[in-house]
Amino acid sequence: MPQRLVITERSHEPRKRFAEELRCLRSERGLSLRELEREVGWDSSLFSKMESGGTLGGPEVVQALDQYYGSAPLLLTLWELAVGDPTQFKERYRRYMVLEAEALGLWQYSVSRPPGLLQTTEYAREALTAGGLRGHELDQQVDARIGRRRVLEGEDPPPFRVILSELVLRNSLRNTRAWREQLEFLVEASDRPNITLHVLPFGVGLHGLDSTDVMFLRLLDGRTVAYTENDVSGELIEETSKVHHLQRTYDAVRDLALSLAESRSFVLRMLEEVPCEPST
Incomplete structure (x- = not known):
């Protein structure tokens, strides 16, 4: 035997x-x-x-x-096998965060919310609360999200190009004061030399990123990777052909967006529409 x-x-x-x-x-x-x-x-x-x-x-x-x-x-x-395990979604996001912190250049399209890199503390708190976080975990995640803004700060920050769907600017917070602060922060960010902000207005028709947030990162080794996210999942994409396809789609969306000056004026108009809180 x-x-x-x-x-x-x-x-x-x-x-x-x-x-x-x-x-x-x-x-x-x-x-x-x-x-x-x-x-x-x-x-x-x-x-x-x-x-x-x-x-x-x-x-x-x-x-x-x-x-x-x-x-x-x-x-x-x-x-x-480990990467393919469906429980590893958070791991893929953590890997994206490491790459984001080291990126030489970043560009993003946002469907319904400001990019995490351009969110104020109160916006991040309300967004994460809507996602079900509470208590200490909520505080930790808010701190982590706001901490990501350091990527765009410092003496030599990387360039960041962002395209905001008009829905981002219409999808307001319940707290009027916090919403004003968020819009003001977007205006301030658009004035920074390393940040380029475009608005994609309603009425431009359907396009390839209608329901998908996407961020591109240019890395130290010359590669570009992408992170896509929708309502139910996120994916870090490193395969060159897939990244190039997404880049072409992003470029087509950028061609539909308003110019930098028009985009800044658009955000300012949205800010003017937010009612001021009564003085006390």
Whole structure:
């Protein structure tokens, strides 16, 4: 009778198994994280986060590790299983956030709400509350969203081009004061040299981004990635052909939008329509 195979105690959950294999392969080589950094070329902090399950990393670093360890295609297969797990939507968003913070240039189309990078504190709070967040988790998410604005600040901020559907400017908050502050912030942002703001008015007809928010990021390595989001899901897109298709669609929408001067005037008209709160 053939000997039964020994079942390992390693996790069957894709994300955990991926992290376990990374730790095991490095341990077998007797390498520190710093030594692995010197050998493979990526930062040791990234390897640490991947081995702890804090991030999955990208396909490039996983392929490099597979090649270095001589384990191909094990790590890339485990990575694909982990990324394909439907529970990993938040992980893909976290990876997008890392890329956003490092981007050399950003451009976005927004369907019904201002981009997270251009939201005021009160707008972010009402939007996240509408999404079901409460208490400490709500406070954390508001702080995180407002903290993202640092991407557009500093001595040499990246350029940011945004196209706002007119619906963004019509979909007001219940709190009149907070809505005025949001519109004022958009006007202020449009005056910054690194921010280009267009308005896409009603009446231009149907187009390829009618129901989809999309953000493009130009990265340090010259690549451009996209993040698309609708009412039920979001997706980080890195495949070159898909990104190029979205870029062409975005360019077509931009051609339909108002000029910069017309867009600024449009936002100011929306601001004038908001009733002023009575003085006390």
